Amino acid sequence: MQRYFVSSSNWNGNEVTIQGEDVHHIVKVMRNKPGDNIICNDELGKSAICEIKQMEVSSIIAEVLEWLDEDVEMPIHVTIAQGLPKGDKLDLILQKGTELGASAFIPFQSDRSVVVWDNKKIVKKMTRFSKIVKEASEQSHRTRIPTLHEPMNLDGIIKEGLLYDRKIFAYEEEAKGEHYHSFASILKDLVKGQKLLIVIGPEGGFSETEAQQLKSNGFETVRLGPRILRTETAPLYALASISYHFEEFHINE
């Protein structure tokens, strides 16, 4: 069944009003008719099977048939701060990262990012990114859409870090040496509801200054397996491992 995120302000008791691009999707792509069922979510994790009651040109009214009790969100909150990569790699990270359960994303303007976003570019990009995370949330049947933060520089990331229980960064140098923090030892310390911030460098990795500043502000270095991962693969490795650790490993032990 197709899933749509509908703003809380459009829920009135058991009645849900769908507007905007989703109307087009329901009418033209899914070719639904009154009487058909869809799943509606609000932004806070509430979801229900709804029946389409009324179809207008710019809005659709649906009625809740059955409230759902879904448990598909990661037990810990994971934010990916991603060093701005080249090309459209951030699209891939946002789409796959959403499927893999990330709670939030922060585009991180780092020393070695080749691209620099001006304000005009940021506005355009953020619109595109919002659409990607919404659609990926619907497709992967999540009950929450990840938060998309405005781009931050290192100072912003460090300040943001104050809100987290644990802060780590994937530092390539660690993977080469024999002494490194185990990703598992960090995950083992986290409990349900806690917040983890993961900072990933761009193609060239972190500069020494950045690594130093992160370390002196309580960010721990970590390795993500023994192989060298591309910047866009690292957040996916981290998220999949976290899902495996918290959502699969402890089952049927």
Added chain:
Amino acid sequence: MQRYFVSSSNWNGNEVTIQGEDVHHIVKVMRNKPGDNIICNDELGKSAICEIKQMEVSSIIAEVLEWLDEDVEMPIHVTIAQGLPKGDKLDLILQKGTELGASAFIPFQSDRSVVVWDNKKIVKKMTRFSKIVKEASEQSHRTRIPTLHEPMNLDGIIKEGLLYDRKIFAYEEEAKGEHYHSFASILKDLVKGQKLLIVIGPEGGFSETEAQQLKSNGFETVRLGPRILRTETAPLYALASISYHFEEFHINE
């Protein structure tokens, strides 16, 4: 340092002869000169730091300076049999799957694959795929290039499965219900050197017939986390989790 895979037949004691496209890469892209160092690997896992001695138009001779003892290969052998996906998604799976440590890939012509490859297309595709896995192996500093099998149908996959210690398939229906095999319980049973075959369906998933045939031939269903993953995200989730389980989880316990 840049890494190149050189066929075993081009190693003669401490002398390595590099030919083909790598010559272009060394001369034009990296702009190396005699006296510069590179890393050379053979297909069997041997690797060494080598010094460039002699540069001709179509070949380069390098001499071993130091044999390396690298341990970056996954302790279990993982083969991904991937239901043929749409567009160029297989490119992404091969590149990222190589970074994440896969031992082999099998393109799987399944019931719900929208694309069908004829022989002409296969030849062209396989050349392209070989290049992708070789380059991804070099980039992620692996010591082995994953094996790329010719496309197989379900019968081929089932026959191939006889060579493996454990065979699993990601069946979306499992993720929806309350009864499913835990991926972790399967990984916990595997020991170093064993072989795992993971079959992933295309966009539409497995047909019921396929699922039935796989089950009756010893393939176990498994879920890969509680969210619905796209066909190209599923193998990456599986590989990252396996890496985390065997390469990160048991460290610093």
